[in-house]
Amino acid sequence: MPDPWMSRALKADIGDHAPCDPGFPARAIAHITADRTATAEGPLDLVPFTALKSFFTGSGKGRAPHILWDPFTGAFAQFFPATSRSKALFDAAGGVRTNRTGTVVIQIEALFFPHCRVNGKVFARLVDTPCEGWDDLNAWINSWGVPDVWPMGRPTSLSSNRCPTDMWRSQGGWYAHAQVPENDHVDPGSWPVFVSPPPGPTPVTPRFEPFPGASFFRPGRTSPVIARMHTRLVAEDCDRYTAGTGIDVWGPGDVRSYTAWQRKLGFEGSAADGVPGRFSWDRLGVPKA
Helix, strand or coil: CCCCCCCCCEECCCCCCCECECCCCCEEEEEECCCCCCCCCCCEECCCHHHHHHHHHCCCHHHCCCEEEECCCCEEEECCCCCECCCCCCCCCCCCCCCCEECCEEEEEECCCCCEEECCEEECCHHHCCCCCHHHHHHHHHCCCCCCCCCCCCCCCCCCCCCCHHHHHHCCEEEEHHHCCCCCCCCCCCCCCCCCCCCCCCCCCCCECCCCCHHHCCCCCECHHHHHHHHHHHHCCCCCCCCCCCCCECCHHHHHHHHHHHHHCCCCHHHCCCCCCHHHHHHHCCECC
16 A cells, blocks of 8 residues: 555644545645745745644634645645545535545645745746656655546646536546636646656666764764755755864754755754754765775
8 A cells, every 4th residue: 555644745644534535536636835925027036845734733724725835846735634634725615525526535735826036037937947846746646546636727827617417526646726616716726747767778876875864963973964954954055054164074064054955844942953864865866985
């Protein structure tokens, strides 16, 4: 059985699990958070990932999807297991049970609104973003039997195109929020193309350092692994080092820089303590020698 929790996602289980309807085909629903209204003439800064994660675990529990995805950093938070319905769709009483119609109905909210500004650059469409992490998200949803098809067509604009009830009940695959019966939203406006396996021989899988355990990272520890970690933190714009020497020795600069990496992934408070854990280490991808 596939993993109900996406391995790359921060698990933020809000409880209130409920089954889907197994008599219908597997599907995924594409949303954008659309949490600000901006224009080409008046772009606005993207809302922080941590703010939306806090919303969906707090006052927004009643509207939470399965997955919150940051297409700029590849960060994910997951609020429901794949085996449960989530609550990001309007569901009319006595209607088609929009949040449940399928063996799974996996809902994804991409952290995005048109004309959002990130690091000084403005993005009009979701597909204009780096779409970091989409390959992993696409693969995980595939593992639940959701086919890489858009029965109503891949979304290309912010417009309504409601799916007929018989098609909704009979055809699995990907649907835009704008295509779901009973709903009046027009998002997501665009969505990245499905990730196809590369033709020919299977590519060589990159080799990364396995997590050495938190106890490995003690003051004065000298290791080439720490040096390669240092290089990756700098590459991820988490450079909080004050000296360029001794990069293979674990010290205060490593703690500050690793804290910056944890915060970039969405960790807060004591969870961003500068000591590597398995999740953040695996996401960093420290190469083997």
